[in-house]
Amino acid sequence: MPASLLVAPVRLAAAAAAVALSFGGLAQAQTELVIATVNNGHMIEMQKLGKHFEQANPDIKLKWVTLEEGVLRQRVTTDIATKGGQFDVMTIGLYEAPIWSKKGWLQELKTDAAYDVDDLLPAVRSGLSMDGKLFAAPFYAESSMLMYRKDLADKAGVQVPERPTWPQIKDLASKIHDPKNGVYGICLRGKPGWGDNMAFITTLVNTFGGQWFDMQWKPQLESKPWKEAVSFYVDLLKNYGPPGSSANSFNEILALTNSGKCGMWVDATIAASFVSDPKQSKVAAQMAFAQAPTMNTPKGANWLWSWNLAIPAGSKKVAAAQKFISWSTSKDYIQLVAKTNGWANVPTGTRKSTYANPEFQKAARFAAAEKTAIDSANPTDSTLPKSPYVGVQFAAIPEFQAIGIAVGQQMSSALAGRTTVDAALKAGQVTADREMRKGGYYK
Structure with a gap:
């Protein structure tokens, strides 16, 4: 075949290949x-x-x-x-x-x-x-950490250690609490929810030596660590927290902190970037950071x-x-x-x-404290007694959402003074027990 006659089929083949490629491209664009x-x-x-x-x-x-x-x-x-x-x-x-x-x-x-x-x-x-x-x-x-006003701590003559204890925090709260001048010693979550007030309360229970469930999956809400931790929490906010704490969540406390009304706040590390931003916070220059406080054990003291x-x-x-x-x-x-x-x-x-x-x-002066907090959280070993679940501020089982919501409502009621700590924990225990039986964890 003469070379001139070969050119046409070659060109046709090239054109067909180009069309195929463009259609292939269109087909791919459908992903x-x-x-x-x-x-x-x-x-x-x-x-x-x-x-x-x-x-x-x-x-x-x-x-x-x-x-x-x-x-x-x-x-x-x-x-x-x-x-x-x-x-x-x-x-x-x-x-x-x-x-x-x-x-x-x-x-x-x-x-x-x-x-x-x-x-x-x-x-x-x-x-x-x-x-x-x-x-x-x-x-x-994120993890959780202590954010505090260094100017108020300095005025009280208190040097906050890198890893404070809850008794030290309570002592500082009592010294800087000045409601007449619109400053509250400490702000903590009180709004009910498994990922809301219960995220904080669970870390508090952990560091007091408690757990959600023992190795037989039995709920532990009426145990000594739960009673001590929740009593401490209610007492702390009643004496040194802002009014209406039982309705406060992350956003409400962020607004209070940025306006200079919270002396201390233990919450998500993500908040550090907001409270230290002069565009958002009027006390940005005064804010300092430390690890979440501990009590009887450092295990599970800060969430993940x-x-x-x-x-x-x-x-x-x-x-x-x-x-x-x-x-x-x-x-x-x-x-x-x-x-x-x-x-x-x-x-x-x-x-x-x-x-x-x-x-x-x-850019982020809280970076070192944030990384230390995240590194120290261990979802597979977050409680002093051995626990059957994974998670720091929650138990990674399907039933936990319902249990956490119900217990969160009880804790919020205790904080608001509508019920006692003992009655709230008893009601929480009953709910948790019912859900775990329903889930087939035990009879």
Whole structure:
């Protein structure tokens, strides 16, 4: 065949290949990842920065479903339990991760060398792993810590140690409590909820030497450590807390602290970036940080929480979902946020490299205390007596949500003076016992 006649079929073949490629590109562009996430600041920022991921991966389109925390839990739990397939990537908490991986509901995450899984903080990585395999990747994590006004402590002649005890905190609260001038000795959560007042109260019970359940799964709410811890908490807030403490949660106390009304506050480490920001807090320059106080044991004195990204086990888009999770929880993503919004606004609590970064250390003077708190939390060993559950400020069993909500309401009532501590603990014990029997833990 003459060479001139060969050109036509070659050109036709090339054209056909080009068409096939363009159709292949279109087909690939149909990979739409539906991501269920929570409506907090860090996650909203991730959505804004998602365009960088789409530019680098033109075959993947991101679709966001942004929900309030309670609604998010409900929607993703229903979807994963019924194998609904509504979401390709889910935002889940440290509470769900061990329960769902045990049930086989989550896809194992495969990471490459560039992701550097060993850079993840051990406490967080451990809470998201089962049998050495990672089932969710942490987007940001937190522990709890003491935030206090150093000017008031100095005026009282008190040097707050790096690891204070609860009696020392009570003593300082009594010295700086000045309600006539709008300053309260200490502010703590009182609003009912398993992840609200019970997150704090559980850490208090832990450090007093208590636990939610013994090794036979029997609830321990009427034990000595529970009675001592809750009595201490009620007494402390009644004497040195702001009025209406039983209705206060994170946001209410943040507002009080930023306006200079709280002498001390024990809560999520994430709050440190807000209370030390002069744009938000009128006492930013006076704020100092220490570890959460301890009592009879340091075990479980400060909580551990993280928001994480996971892939449902039955997903049809595992490769694309894996790619997105690797991007959004990577070192590069943290650098991208720093470049866009500054180091003070990066998601914290997940990677050693973030805390080693001098720019981050300079922007976040609470960084060392935050990392120490996260590192010291151990979800597999958070109580003085041996416990059968995983979790610091919760027990990672499906029944805990209902138990925690009911007990939280009782604790809030005791704080408000509507019931006694003993009566509240007795009612909590009855509820917990009923739920555990219903769950088949014992007869």
